[in-house]
Amino acid sequence: MIPQALKGRNGILLAGILLFFILIPHFVGTYWILILILTLFFIYMCSAWNLIGGIGGQFCFAHTLFLAAGAYTSTTLYRDFGISPWIGMLLGAGIAVLLGLFLSWLNFRYKLPHLSFALVTLGFVYIGMFVISSFEHLGSHDGLSILIMETDPLNYAFLSKIPYYYIILGMTLGVIMLTAIILRSKLGLYLRALRDNEKAAEASGINLLSVMYKGMALSAFLTALAGTYYAQMLGFIDPETVAGPHMIIEMILFTAIGGFGTLWGPVIGPLLLVPIGQAFLNVIGTDYAGIDLILYGVIVVAVILFMPHGIVGWFEELWEKKEKGG
C-alpha cells in the first residue's frame, strides 16, 4: 500500500533523504546528533498534534498534558516498581487517551466554539502543571531525574545517544506514514469535514463525536509515547518544560509555519526552524537564551502575514499558478 506520492521520482528523492538520515549519525559528533534528535522530536510531535489540531482543526493545547502523562507514568512506574519504561509508556499513553477522550467529550457535550476549546485545553495545561508541581511524589517543582548507569535495551536505557536517534527516526517515519494513510482514508476526510464545516458534516450524517474521539485518541496516544522518549533520552523531566505551555506553543507555531493540516507542513516547520534556532543560539551565544524563541515568534508573524497557508501552502499555490500559466 504505497501512496501515489511515493512512486517514481518522488520515491527516489524520499529514499535519498531517508538514506541520509540513516547514515548521518555516523559522520557527525554528539552535538549534531542532539540537534538532529531535537529536530526529529519536534517533527514527531508536530505531526502528532497535526492529526487533530491541523487536519481536524481542533485547536488543542492539551498535548503537553499527554506528553506529561507519558513522561511521568513511565518514570514513576520504573522508579517505584521497576516496571520497564516500554510498558510504562503504553500505560501512560492509555492515560493520555482517556484524557483526550474526556476533553473531546467536553468539547462536544457543550458544543464549544473553536476559541473556547483552545482556552479550555490551555486551562487544563495549567491545572496539570500545578497538580504535578504540588505532588512531592512527582518531584514537585524540582522535577525527576532518570539515572542511566548502563545500556539496557529492555529498560529503554542507552548510554550512547545514537540508539535514541534511531528510535525517534523510526517514530517520526511511522507518524508521517500514518498521516499519509489517514489523509487518504475516510477518517481523514471526516476530520477535514470536522474542521471545515461542522454543520454541513453533521447534516450529511457523519458522527462528528466519533470522528473527534478517533482523531484525538490517536493524537494523544502518539504524543504520550514522545513523553516517555523525552524522559529516557534527556534523563530529566520537570513540570515547567514537560507540562508547561511553552512546548505546545512551539509545536503550534512550527506547524503553522510549515502549514496546518498538510502531510509535510509539520515536517518542514521543525526541519527548518529547529536547526535555524540552534545555529542562531550558537552564533549569538547561549548567554542569550530565549533569542531562538524570539526568532520563531518573528518568523511566525511574517509567515502568517505573507504566507497565510504556511510554507507548504505557499508552494502549492506557486505550483498551481505555474501549471495554469504554463
Next chain:
Amino acid sequence: MEIFVQVLLDGFMWGAVYALIASGLTMVYAITRLLNFAHGDLMFLAMYICLALYRAFGLDPYLSIFITTPLMVILGLLVFHFLIRPLLKAHILMVIQLTLGLVFIISNSLVLLFTSEEETVPTFITASKLYLGPIILRTPLIVAFGVATMASLGFYWVLRSTDFGRSVRAISQNSETAELMGINVGRVQMIVFTLGIALLGIVGPVVIPVIQVMVPTMGLHMTLFAFIILVVGGAGNFLGALIGGLIIGIAEAFGYFYLSASLAPAIPYAIFVLILLFRPQGLMGEAA
C-alpha cells in the same frame, strides 16, 4: 470571623484587579471577536518599562503611568495597523497563531533584556497598610481597586451614554448591520483595540506594587486569567467581567488560606471548567 472577613476583602480587591486586567481583553473581544493571546505579555511589557524608568531615573511606577500610557497607545496602533487589520477577515485561528508569536517575541525579549530573575520596583506606598480595627488592608491594593472601579464606571458610562459607545454596542451585537447603518466599523475596531492596550499602560504600573515581584514569563498566565474571567462572566459583557473577576479573586484568596499555596493557583481553572460544564455561556451571558 475576622480572618474570614479579611480573606474575603483581600479576595474582593484582587478580583477587582483581575477584572481590570480582563476588561481590555473583553472590550476587544466584544468588538472584533479576536482573542489577543499577547494581552498579558503587553501588560508585563508596561511593567518592565516602569522597571527601566526606575533604574534610569528612579521614577516611581505611579508617575511612570504618564509615560507608559502614551507608549502603549503608539504600540497598540502599530500592532493593530500592521498585524491585526490584515487578519480581521481571516480565520480566527490565524490571529491566535499570530498573537502566540507575539507572546514569544515579547516574553523572551523581556528575558533577554531583564533576565528571568524576579524583579521588584518600589513605589512610595508599597509597604504601607491601612488598619480598620482588626482588618489590615494593603494600600496598593486599595489604589488598584480604586482604579479598577473607576475604569469600570468609565467604560459603563462611555458605552451607555456616548455616540461612540452606541456604535461599539451596535458592532458587538451585529457588525454587518452596524456597517450598513453607516458606522465606520474599521475605525471603531482600531480605537477599541488601541484603548484596550493603552489601558494596560495604566494597569501595569498599578499592579506592580500589588503583585510585588514580577517575572517576564508570567504574561501568558495573565492572559489566560483574563480569558477565564471573560468566560466566567460571559463573553463581551463588561459587568460580567467585573463579577467574573470578583469570583475568581475571592475563590483564590480562600484557596490560599484554606488549601496549600501550590494547589491554590489551580482553583480559578477549576472554576473555569465547572462554569463551562454547567453554564457554558458564562454567568451573565445569554443562552445561545
